[in-house]
Amino acid sequence: MQRVAYYTGCLAALSAKELNTSTKALAPKLGLELVELESVTCCGAGDIHEAEPDYYLHLNARILAYAEETGCETLMTICNVCTLNLRQANWQLKNDEELRARVNQNLETVGVPPYSGNVDVRHLLWLIAEGDGYERLKEAAHKGLKGLRIAPFYGCQILRPSKILGFEDPDRPWSLEAIIQACGGEPIDYPAKIKCCGFPIIQAREEVALSELIQPIEQAQEAGADAMVTPCPLCHLSLDAWQLKLRKATGKDFQMPILHLSQLIGVAAGLEESELKFKRHVVSVDPVTSKLEV
Amino acid sequence: MDAPEWACLLDVLDLIKDKHDGTLAYRKSCRMMICGSCGMRMDGRAVLACKERMKPIVDAGHVPVISAMGNMPVLKDLVVDMSPFWGKIRSVKPWLDPGYDEVAEKERIVSQQQMNVIHKEALCIMCGCCVSECNSMEADPDFMGPAALAKGFRFVGDARDQADVERLNTLNEEHGIWDCTRCYFCNERCPKGVDPRDAIAKLGAESVKQGVDHDMGAKHAKWFIRSTETTGWLRETELVPKTQGIIEAIKQTGFALKLARKGKVPPPFPPHVAADVKEARALRELVGEQGRDGALGIVQGEHALGRIEFTEEAGARENAPEIQPGVEPPPAEG
Numbered sequence: 100m101q102r103v104a105y106y107t108g109c110l111a112a113l114s115a116k117e118l119n120t121s122t123k124a125l126a127p128k129l130g131l132e133l134v135e136l137e138s139v140t141c142c143g144a145g146d147i148h149e150a151e152p153d154y155y156l157h158l159n160a161r162i163l164a165y166a167e168e169t170g171c172e173t174l175m176t177i178c179n180v181c182t183l184n185l186r187q188a189n190w191q192l193k194n195d196e197e198l199r200a201r202v203n204q205n206l207e208t209v210g211v212p213p214y215s216g217n218v219d220v221r222h223l224l225w226l227i228a229e230g231d232g233y234e235r236l237k238e239a240a241h242k243g244l245k246g247l248r249i250a251p252f253y254g255c256q257i258l259r260p261s262k263i264l265g266f267e268d269p270d271r272p273w274s275l276e277a278i279i280q281a282c283g284g285e286p287i288d289y290p291a292k293i294k295c296c297g298f299p300i301i302q303a304r305e306e307v308a309l310s311e312l313i314q315p316i317e318q319a320q321e322a323g324a325d326a327m328v329t330p331c332p333l334c335h336l337s338l339d340a341w342q343l344k345l346r347k348a349t350g351k352d353f354q355m356p357i358l359h360l361s362q363l364i365g366v367a368a369g370l371e372e373s374e375l376k377f378k379r380h381v382v383s384v385d386p387v388t389s390k391l392e393v
Numbered sequence: 394m395d396a397p398e399w400a401c402l403l404d405v406l407d408l409i410k411d412k413h414d415g416t417l418a419y420r421k422s423c424r425m426m427i428c429g430s431c432g433m434r435m436d437g438r439a440v441l442a443c444k445e446r447m448k449p450i451v452d453a454g455h456v457p458v459i460s461a462m463g464n465m466p467v468l469k470d471l472v473v474d475m476s477p478f479w480g481k482i483r484s485v486k487p488w489l490d491p492g493y494d495e496v497a498e499k500e501r502i503v504s505q506q507q508m509n510v511i512h513k514e515a516l517c518i519m520c521g522c523c524v525s526e527c528n529s530m531e532a533d534p535d536f537m538g539p540a541a542l543a544k545g546f547r548f549v550g551d552a553r554d555q556a557d558v559e560r561l562n563t564l565n566e567e568h569g570i571w572d573c574t575r576c577y578f579c580n581e582r583c584p585k586g587v588d589p590r591d592a593i594a595k596l597g598a599e600s601v602k603q604g605v606d607h608d609m610g611a612k613h614a615k616w617f618i619r620s621t622e623t624t625g626w627l628r629e630t631e632l633v634p635k636t637q638g639i640i641e642a643i644k645q646t647g648f649a650l651k652l653a654r655k656g657k658v659p660p661p662f663p664p665h666v667a668a669d670v671k672e673a674r675a676l677r678e679l680v681g682e683q684g685r686d687g688a689l690g691i692v693q694g695e696h697a698l699g700r701i702e703f704t705e706e707a708g709a710r711e712n713a714p715e716i717q718p719g720v721e722p723p724p725a726e727g
């Protein structure tokens with residue numbers, strides 16, 4: 100078992116509870132012991148980085164400090180935006196002693212342990228796409244996906260900027276495809292898999308966001324996908340819930356089931372509905388589950 | 394076609410034009426990454442032709458596809474019409490407005506520290522690579538886009554410029570900074586390390602600092618701050634009314650009800666509160682007094698980020714499982 104500090108982020112604790120329950124149920128099967136963090140807050144999404152960047156840095160330093168306190172070397176994230184925010188802050192703190200000293204002094208003033216820079220932030224996707232994690236994944240996914248055609252959707256902030264994320268080639272990523280194959284599904288290829296789902300501006304600029312959102316859904320549908328899978332709960336919310344608005348705006352009958360990464364693997368690993376919680380999805384996942392039952 | 398080992402993409406294009414097809418059209422001038430003329434796509438990625446070495450590509454046995462940049466109309470072959478690009482650059486008034494007309498008697502010295510604030514943005518060579526794959530511009534051709542917005546910060550952040558509030562008001566308009574969807578293609582593509590997305594974040598931070606926060610984007614951002622101070626986690630259900638206003642939120646009721654039925658609208662009471670959230674509140678108060686507000690909050694981290702080598706973590710790829718999803722993946726369209 101690998102002990103990792105577990106950062107849920109906001110959505111998995113709120114509107115995407117199904118991501119949290121499925122991740123927790125799946126982790127032991129993948130050899131991951133999740134150490135939950137009590138005192139951490141939101142990472143600020145792109146929003147606090149854009150509005151009050153110094154506060155963003157301190158908020159993320161505080162998360163990293165509490166993760167370090169658990170003694171785990173890895174802080175596991177399950178959201179693209181959390182991954183970028185935490186990794187960006189982590190790089191800054193690790194590579195600039197002066198900056199770290201100032202931030203630590205502030206942390207200590209308010210009663211937070213200082214951060215010494217010993218945590219590595221990694222998304223669940225990266226922990227299981229290669230090496231030991233990948234081997235365990237192949238074992239865990241014993242039920243398979245019966246050749247289901249799955250469209251991987253990466254989203255932005257797990258690929259770009261690659262100098263901060265750097266796990267794979269941002270223009271030719273392979274990790275989701277590897278996982279889909281290991282689970283017994285067939286990865287579908289389409290150009291928009293590395294593009295934006297529109298979520299960051301879906302409230303402030305809905306029309307622009309919807310013209311972004313339509314691309315991956317339409318392309319995946321045309322390529323004959325049974326479902327899409329994403330490592331990001333924000334992409335999930337946009338692809339799943341805003342698909343309703345897309346239907347209304349375009350008059351097209353989109354019916355694309357959207358799975359969280361942990362749910363896709365969860366299905367192949369035989370998790371229960373009480374852990375997968377497909378009922379919480381806006382677009383029905385029934386076509387997928389019934390294909391698997393046949 | 395034979396080319397010397399040191400050849401870059403531009404050299405190869407010159408050879409093709411010279412020996413095979415004199416009609417091939419592309420732009421070039423300096424051959425050394427400073428004029429910004431030779432932007433084009435290689436395998437779907439916007440690059441400077443004079444920066445891309447061809448040997449590693451040839452060694453890998455790969456045949457790259459060369460095409461024109463995206464988000465701009467193609468005139469011929471690899472030449473795009475940059476006039477919308479220049480129009481947007483012009484719209485940010487890319488000249489200094491020092492707030493006085495008289496010629497100073499003595500030289501006015503700007504400190505290195507003050508110049509560091511706009512160091513990255515000043516590196517821009519206006520090649521258009523960042524615009525080529527900009528997802529927001531693809532969805533909204535009127536979006537000012539990464540290059541013009543980075544240019545905007547180059548003047549907002551300039552210690553000698555007196556028009557920053559006026560500039561910020563313009564940049565906050567429709568099609569301005571809050572249209573950016575944070576896809577980070579611009580940072581990924583820029584051959585000069587300008588990181589336009591970061592420049593946009595700096596403009597957002599300056600806007601909030603200077604009280605130019607009427608846009609829904611700014612309100613959205615401020616609600617995240619309020620959330621972290623009160624419950625620690627995003628107060629998701631209140632985000633719509635706080636961003637769009639009560640009236641708009643009521644118009645969205647039908648949509649909200651559909652989501653609510655699926656548990657996607659978590660009730661705000663009892664709130665989901667992080668332990669020790671008062672620490673976050675105290676931190677915000679503390680840093681608020683330390684003068685690293687606005688764009689400086691981002692600038693302070695650039696020293697460390699500048700040290701990142703792309704290869705540092707990418708080494709992990711070597712032992713990646715060997716899979717070939719599909720046969721040949723389609724070129725990234727951006």
Ligand code: SF4
Nearest residue numbers: 517518520521523583
């Ligand atoms: S920001 Fe970078 S990519 Fe964009 S125009 Fe300037 S130099 Fe070119």
Ligand code: SF4
Nearest residue numbers: 527573574576577579
């Ligand atoms: S981050 Fe913003 S400006 Fe940059 S390419 Fe994406 S949408 Fe365009």
Ligand code: FES
Nearest residue numbers: 424428429431443
């Ligand atoms: S020819 Fe000048 S930048 Fe390439």
